[in-house]
Amino acid sequence: MSTAPPRPDILITDTRDVLVGPLTEIGQRFSVLIDALVPHSALVVFTRECTGRPRKVAGDPTIVDRVTIAELDRIRIELTAGEIRRGPARVAGRDRDVCVMLDRTDTLLVLVPRGARASAASLELVRSLFTIVATGIQLQVHSASPAYLAESRAASAERARTVAELTEAHAVTLETILATLRSNDLDDARARTTARETATGALIALRSAVDAHRELAEEAVTTAFARMHGEVRSLVRHRDLELEMVAPPLHGRALPGEVAHAARAAGPRSSPGDVGAERGHAYPGRVELRRCATRRRYT
Numbered sequence: 001m002s003t004a005p006p007r008p009d010i011l012i013t014d015t016r017d018v019l020v021g022p023l024t025e026i027g028q029r030f031s032v033l034i035d036a037l038v039p040h041s042a043l044v045v046f047t048r049e050c051t052g053r054p055r056k057v058a059g060d061p062t063i064v065d066r067v068t069i070a071e072l073d074r075i076r077i078e079l080t081a082g083e084i085r086r087g088p089a090r091v092a093g094r095d096r097d098v099c100v101m102l103d104r105t106d107t108l109l110v111l112v113p114r115g116a117r118a119s120a121a122s123l124e125l126v127r128s129l130f131t132i133v134a135t136g137i138q139l140q141v142h143s144a145s146p147a148y149l150a151e152s153r154a155a156s157a158e159r160a161r162t163v164a165e166l167t168e169a170h171a172v173t174l175e176t177i178l179a180t181l182r183s184n185d186l187d188d189a190r191a192r193t194t195a196r197e198t199a200t201g202a203l204i205a206l207r208s209a210v211d212a213h214r215e216l217a218e219e220a221v222t223t224a225f226a227r228m229h230g231e232v233r234s235l236v237r238h239r240d241l242e243l244e245m246v247a248p249p250l251h252g253r254a255l256p257g258e259v260a261h262a263a264r265a266a267g268p269r270s271s272p273g274d275v276g277a278e279r280g281h282a283y284p285g286r287v288e289l290r291r292c293a294t295r296r297r298y299t
Helices: 008-019 023-034 069-077 120-143 146-152 155-182 188-217 221-236 257-269 272-279
Strands: 040-046 055-059 084-091 094-102 108-113 243-246 285-290 293-298
Touching (some): 008 023, 023 040, 023 055, 040 069, 040 120, 069 084, 084 108
Parallel strands (some): 243 285
Antiparallel strands (some): 285 293
């Protein structure tokens, strides 16, 4: 028997409640909201915007505590914005039947279904709700409140978890190679070939994981400046304002991800255009991005 969709007014109110509260718990609140539409045993929201805690999770700890960034990133790059896909995917160390969707903010939703297969209409409704939640996450990240920045320092714990994942993968690889070389069932040539293939596959996986981790942990200073430049320009382009954007060195050191997000949020919020507007006239302005901060100077 099909379940009647929730009333729009109740759904909108409940969606608002999902957006209110700690960002770290938004996955749990969203899981409660959509469980009647798409019953699931585990939910993972993966966003590259939130460098401190890229995974927002709810549900079965044997899944959500073991799902890796590499697995989520592999799913993400296979999807296009707005796409919904159902089928097998590797999650938490093994292939599982999942439902995944990607928002245009590049935020990924992974659901591990339970019970009967959800209808296409229910999935479309969840996708629409997810667009709101993904935008809410993006706005909270860009707000760069002191609470969020303090919470983002928990990134070190997430990175330690990544190191533990890689250590475990190394141990499995070494044990496999050792077992191959010790095997009495393989001659020398076959043992060397098998060991070489195992090592090659492990090296490829390691380099892919390290690259994905580096992209989450750091952002090139030129990329951060270009994104901030576009945001500030869009705010002041209709004002009588002369704005000078001082580009950073091309080979400047990368910024920690949370600092880059904070700088982009602080720059537009205290732009020279806002200062001039408050006093009724415009001022020349200068916005400069250096390694770990946004500096503003008005003349």
